[in-house]
Amino acid sequence: MRVLALGTYLIDEPVHGGQRRAAEIVKIYEEMGVPVKFLAICPGKSSQRRTTLDRAFQAEYRKNGWFYPQPYLEDIFSGLISSRDDNCISWLVDHVDDFRPTHIHFEQPYLYPAIKALKRRGRSGHRLIYSSQNVEVEIKRDILLERGGEPVYVGRALRYLERVEKLLTKTADVVIACTQSDAAVYAGMGASEVLVCPNGAQPLPETTVRANSTEPFLLTMGSGHPPNSSGFVEMMLGPALLFLPPEKSLAVAGGMCALIRAEPSYERFRKSNTHRLSFYNPVSDAELTTLKERAHGFYLPITSGGGSNLKTAEAILSGKWVVATSTAFRGYEALKDERGIIIEDDPRAFRKAIRDVLARPPLALDLPEIERRRQVEWSHALTPLRAWLHRQR
Numbered sequence: 001m002r003v004l005a006l007g008t009y010l011i012d013e014p015v016h017g018g019q020r021r022a023a024e025i026v027k028i029y030e031e032m033g034v035p036v037k038f039l040a041i042c043p044g045k046s047s048q049r050r051t052t053l054d055r056a057f058q059a060e061y062r063k064n065g066w067f068y069p070q071p072y073l074e075d076i077f078s079g080l081i082s083s084r085d086d087n088c089i090s091w092l093v094d095h096v097d098d099f100r101p102t103h104i105h106f107e108q109p110y111l112y113p114a115i116k117a118l119k120r121r122g123r124s125g126h127r128l129i130y131s132s133q134n135v136e137v138e139i140k141r142d143i144l145l146e147r148g149g150e151p152v153y154v155g156r157a158l159r160y161l162e163r164v165e166k167l168l169t170k171t172a173d174v175v176i177a178c179t180q181s182d183a184a185v186y187a188g189m190g191a192s193e194v195l196v197c198p199n200g201a202q203p204l205p206e207t208t209v210r211a212n213s214t215e216p217f218l219l220t221m222g223s224g225h226p227p228n229s230s231g232f233v234e235m236m237l238g239p240a241l242l243f244l245p246p247e248k249s250l251a252v253a254g255g256m257c258a259l260i261r262a263e264p265s266y267e268r269f270r271k272s273n274t275h276r277l278s279f280y281n282p283v284s285d286a287e288l289t290t291l292k293e294r295a296h297g298f299y300l301p302i303t304s305g306g307g308s309n310l311k312t313a314e315a316i317l318s319g320k321w322v323v324a325t326s327t328a329f330r331g332y333e334a335l336k337d338e339r340g341i342i343i344e345d346d347p348r349a350f351r352k353a354i355r356d357v358l359a360r361p362p363l364a365l366d367l368p369e370i371e372r373r374r375q376v377e378w379s380h381a382l383t384p385l386r387a388w389l390h391r392q393r
Contacts, residue, residue, distance in 0.1 A: 001034050001035075001102050001103060001389075001392055001393075002034070002035045002036075002099065002100060002101045002102050002103070003029055003034055003035070003036045003037075003101060003102075003103045003104075003105050003129070004036075004037050004039065004095065004096065004099055004101035004103070004104050004105070004126075005022070005025075005026065005036060005037065005038040005039070005104075005105040005106075005107060006038075006039055006040075006041070006082075006104065006105070006106055006107065006111040006114065007022055007038065007039075007040050007106075007107035007108065007111070008040060008041065008042050008074070008075045008078045008079075008107075008108065008110055008111065009022075009040055009042060010038070010040045010055065010056050011023040011026065011038055015223070016223035016225070016255070017133065017199065017223065017225075017309070017310040017311070018107070018108070018133055020310055021133055021199055021310065022038070022107045022131075024200065024378045024382060025105075025107075025131060025176070025382065025385065026038055027378075028382050028385050028386055028389070029389070031386070032386060032389040032390065034389060035099075036105075037055075037095070037099050037101075038055065039055050039056070039057075039092070039095060040055065040056040040057070041056070041057045041058075041059075041078045041079075041081060041082050041088060041092075041111055041114075042056065042057075042058055042074070042078050043058065043059060043060070043061035043074050043077060043078065044056075044058020044059060044060070054091070057081075057087075057088050057091050057092070059077075059081045059085055059088060061074060061077060064077065064080050064081070064084060065080065065084070066156065067080055067157075068153060070149055070150070070153065070154075070157075071147065071149075072140070072143050072144060072147060072149075072226075073144075073157055075108065075110040076110060076157055076160065076161060078110055078111060079109075079110040079111050079112065079113045079114075079164065080113065082111045082113055082114035082117060083113035083114055083116050083117040084117075089114075089117045089118075089120075089121065092114060092117070092118065093118065093121050093123060096118060096123050097123075101126060102126065102127060103126060103127045103128070103129055103173075104126045104127075104128055104129070105128075105129040105130075105131065106128065106129065106130050106131070106168060106172075107131055107132070108131075108132045108133075108136055109130065109132065109136055109161070109164050109165040109168045109169075110136075110161075110164070112164050112165075112167065112168040113164065115128075127173050128168065128171055128172040128173060129172060129173060129174055129176070130168050130169060130172040130174075130175045130176070131175070131176035132176075132177070132178075132182075132307075133178050133199065133306075133307040133308075134178065134182065134305065134306035134307040135165070135182050135185045135186070135306050135307075136161060136165055137158060137161045137162045137165050138185075138306050139227075139305055139306045139307075140157075140158065140161055141158055142227070142304055142305065143226050143227070144157070144158070146226060146230060146304075147226060165189070166189045166190070169186050169189040169190060169191050170189065170190040170191070172191065172192070173192065173193065174192070174193045174194070174195060174388060175191040175193070175194045175195070176194075176195050176197055176385060177194055177195065177196050177197070177307075178196070178197065178198055178199060178306075178307035178308045178331055179196065179198065179306075179307060179308050179330055179331040180196055180331075181330070182196075182306060182307060183196050193388075195384040195385055195388055196384060197381055197382050197383075197384050197385055198308045198313070198331040198332065198376070198381050199307070199308045199309060199310040199312075199313050199331065199381065200310070200313050200376055200377055200378035200379075200380065200381030200382065201310065201313035201314040201316070201317045201376055201377060201378065202317075202377070202378060203317060203374075203377065204289060204292065204293065204318070215247070215248070215249075216249065216296035216358050217248060217249050217250060217251050217278070217294075217295060217296060217358075218249070218250055218251070218295060218296060218297050218298060218299045218321070218323070218354060218357065218358065219250075219251045219252075219253065219291055219292065219295040219297075219298050219299075220232070220250075220251070220252055220253075220256075220298060220299050220300060220301065220311070221252070221253040221254045221256075221283075221288065221291075221311055221314075222254050222255070222256040222311055223254055223255040223256060224254075224255030224256060224258060224259055225255075225256070225305070226259065227302065227303070227304045227305035228256040228259065228302070229256050229259030229260050229263060230303065230304060231301045231302040231303040231304065231325070231327075231328075232252075232256070232260055232301050233260075233263050233265050233266070234301070234303050234347065235301035235303060235325065235347045235350050235351070236250075236301055236347075236350075236351065237263075237265045237266060237269075237273075238347050238348070238351065239265065239268065239269060240268075240269035240272050240273055241269075241272065241273050241276040241277060242269075242272060243351045243352075243354075243355060244276045244354075244355060244358075245276075246272070246275040246276060247275070247276065248275075248276065248277070248278050249276060249358055250276055250277045250278070250299070250354075251277070251278045251279075251280060251291060251295070252277065252278070252279055252280065252281075253279075253280040253281065253283045253288055253291055254280075254281055254283060254288075255281060256281075257279040257280070257281035258281065260279075261279070292314070292318060295318075295320065296320065296321060296357070296358065296362060297315075297318075297320040297321025297322060297323070297340075297357055297363065298311075298314075298315035298318065298320065298321070298322050298323070298324075299322075299323045299324070299350075299354055300312055300315060300322065300323070300324035300325065300328035300329075301325060301328070301350065302324070302325055302327050302328035303325055303327055304327065305327070307330070307331070308330055308331025308332065309328055309330070309331075312324060312328050312329060312331075312332055313332070313376040313381070316332060316335060316341070316373050316376045317373055317374065317376050317377065319340075319363065319365050319370060319373060320340070320362070320363050321340050321342075321357045321360070321363050322340065322341045322342065323342045323344065323350065323353045323354050323357055324341070324342070324343055324344075325343065325344065325345050325350065326343055326345050327345075329343055332376060334375070335372065335373065335375065335376070338369065338372060338373065339363075339365070339369060340363040340365065340369075342357070
């Protein structure tokens with residue numbers, strides 16, 4: 001077994017949740033002795049011919065056939081390039097000839113059109129593996145409709161993506177899903193086998209000192225993925241952060257900072273909000289680790305999106321207080337009644353839980369409680385994939 005993995009981003013230095021999940025899946029292949037190579041096709045400055053030394057192919061984000069560039073459609077563009085750009089196809093063929101994969105792993109469905117291009121060049125017969133952290137057509141629909149894309153064009157893009165995802169789901173030997181609900185959707189699309197592998201987390205380094213800040217604060221973190229900011233607005237800004245005293249008791253880290261700052265509802269009470277909230281963006285891995293160590297706990301105001309959330313796994317594994325919505329806890333329901341975990345979907349109740357947690361002492365878990373929270377470590381979360389690979393031997 002030899003696996004060529006294709007995605008719309010590189011995973012050398014993973015930052016957002018999708019990159020981290022893909023990187024952990026690649027580690028499982030390597031752990032099981034399966035040769036694996038990860039390639040990316042994504043928008044960029046040039047579509048010149050590349051060699052097998054290049055693990056990413058970039059093409060200018062532009063009109064392509066029926067496709068017209070719009071925000072949040074870059075991944076669909078990457079899939080079209082994978083089957084229509086001669087330089088990209090030649091680059092991919094070179095990698096296939098050099099690596100000689102038996103299986104092609106698609107991280108999300110967008111690059112599936114590359115299969116047709118490979119067949120046109122006489123490269124076929126590969127077994128397929130499909131992995132995604134969401135049912136992509138559902139999350140893409142939510143994002144595009146929320147962000148106000150042109151309705152007719154958005155509809156066409158969604159219909160295209162739905163066809164691609166359904167076809168890949170039907171033809172793949174196995175589908176790797178994040179949650180039971182996603183697995184049910186894939187089964188309905190005709191998947192022959194579905195593995196449920198929730199997002200996981202890595203424990204903080206043993207050498208770090210887990211000290212709470214002298215001034216307690218709760219932390220949330222996330223990429224510039226739109227559901228991250230929409231949940232913050234819905235659950236936290238009612239109409240502002242005035243449910244807290246005017247001191248820095250909340251923190252936000254990562255790309256979602258820019259989205260929150262751009263929200264009219266945040267800007268309307270900017271002065272009051274900035275007295276209570278600290279932004280950390282950009283933030284290095286070392287800085288984020290320090291924030292996690294110092295935090296009194298975590299708040300996860302996620303109200304939309306699919307799959308399971310990597311940041312939820314990180315919050316659970318921290319051993320600290322967690323205030324979350326049921327959407328944020330999708331995939332981790334077995335731990336929702338653990339001590340120190342509070343689930344609230346009503347915005348007022350969510351904000352009250354934050355205020356209450358900030359007034360409580362640091363959470364001290366006993367050994368059995370710590371062990372139960374360790375279920376979210378990546379080594380446990382990806383066990384079904386490890387077992388499937390063992391059966392392929």
